[in-house]
Amino acid sequence: MSARENIIPVFVPHLGCPNDCVFCNQRHISGSQLPASAEDVRQAIEKAAALPLNGAKRQLAFYGGSFTAIPVKEQESLLGAAKEYLDKGIINSIRLSTRPDAIDGEVLKRLKSYGVETIELGAQSMDEKVLLLSGRGHTAKDVEDASGLIKDVGFKLILQMMTGLPGDTDESCIETVKKIIALKPDGVRVYPTVIVRDTALCDLWKAGKYIEHSVEDAVSICSKILPMFEQADIPVIRLGLNPTDDLSGGDAVGGAYHPALGELVKSRIMLNKARGLLADVKEDSCVVLGVEKSKISQMVGQHRQNVDSLCREFSLKQLKIREAQVKGEEILLLSVEK
Numbered sequence: 001m002s003a004r005e006n007i008i009p010v011f012v013p014h015l016g017c018p019n020d021c022v023f024c025n026q027r028h029i030s031g032s033q034l035p036a037s038a039e040d041v042r043q044a045i046e047k048a049a050a051l052p053l054n055g056a057k058r059q060l061a062f063y064g065g066s067f068t069a070i071p072v073k074e075q076e077s078l079l080g081a082a083k084e085y086l087d088k089g090i091i092n093s094i095r096l097s098t099r100p101d102a103i104d105g106e107v108l109k110r111l112k113s114y115g116v117e118t119i120e121l122g123a124q125s126m127d128e129k130v131l132l133l134s135g136r137g138h139t140a141k142d143v144e145d146a147s148g149l150i151k152d153v154g155f156k157l158i159l160q161m162m163t164g165l166p167g168d169t170d171e172s173c174i175e176t177v178k179k180i181i182a183l184k185p186d187g188v189r190v191y192p193t194v195i196v197r198d199t200a201l202c203d204l205w206k207a208g209k210y211i212e213h214s215v216e217d218a219v220s221i222c223s224k225i226l227p228m229f230e231q232a233d234i235p236v237i238r239l240g241l242n243p244t245d246d247l248s249g250g251d252a253v254g255g256a257y258h259p260a261l262g263e264l265v266k267s268r269i270m271l272n273k274a275r276g277l278l279a280d281v282k283e284d285s286c287v288v289l290g291v292e293k294s295k296i297s298q299m300v301g302q303h304r305q306n307v308d309s310l311c312r313e314f315s316l317k318q319l320k321i322r323e324a325q326v327k328g329e330e331i332l333l334l335s336v337e338k
Helices: 026-030 038-049 072-087 105-113 128-133 140-153 170-182 200-206 215-231 245-251 261-278 293-300 302-313
Strands: 005-011 057-063 093-098 116-124 156-163 187-192 194-196 236-239 252-255 286-291 318-323 332-337
Touching: 005 038, 038 057, 038 072, 057 072, 072 093, 072 105, 105 116, 105 140, 116 140, 140 156, 156 170, 156 215, 170 215, 187 215, 194 200, 194 245, 200 252, 215 236, 215 261, 236 261, 245 252, 261 286, 261 293, 261 302, 286 293, 293 302, 293 318, 302 318
Parallel strands: 005 057, 057 093, 093 116, 116 156, 156 187, 187 236, 286 318
Antiparallel strands: 194 252, 286 332
């Protein structure tokens, strides 16, 4: 996925979805109450087309529903409206989200004919117990089969996974990551579970039958799985739900909802790397660590959390973070003084 893409979102909440997963209320998650129409597609594109591109490409993205489970006539109405602008060069690509069990050869042929470039599959987990307890209505094999078909036909494949679902553990999350990596997607989205108002998961939580996946839980597990995707050269294009007024205004009643979750995870990854560097440093030392300029705030941590944690853990007299000529999340031990 290109970082130089101007995304034009069109939300289709629950449109076509045959299931009510325990965690899901798409209207609250997307902030959209009504299914999209062809006219909504045209208006969204026209509005975006009036803005300067500055070298970026425009991508029309259908979010929020199981697009390929929509009645074919409605699919074609929405896709047809988008293709008008694709053919004129006003948009450059089309992306949509769907379920693994709503993909077959005929579906993919239809999507190709309308110029769809990228398909996102909501895998969520590759653990059968977790899928069952979450009410997903599909199996891990459905994910594998659909992913293979999508790749074979030549679409870009994005897989979505969640952490902290009912029955999930850190170990099952790690196994899900390994199985997703084996499918060789072009990118992944990682969504730690948020308890959304008016969902079955919210009812289970209130009844004490589900223990929430807290922000700290999400930061802990995601700081382990993100490096796995990076090592496999699979970009994580989203971490955590996109903040909306509805979610921030009270629809997210519990779980791992934080508007800066990605930054918290990256900061934790830096903390874990720094721990390795400081393992042999003697107590009461004054230490200077060097990181790339753009990573200084991540290394320091929110409210100096990383610096304070490392000072306590390694009994340091002082820890300073400085700019260094390094790349990415690399950390240098610049000096150690007693």
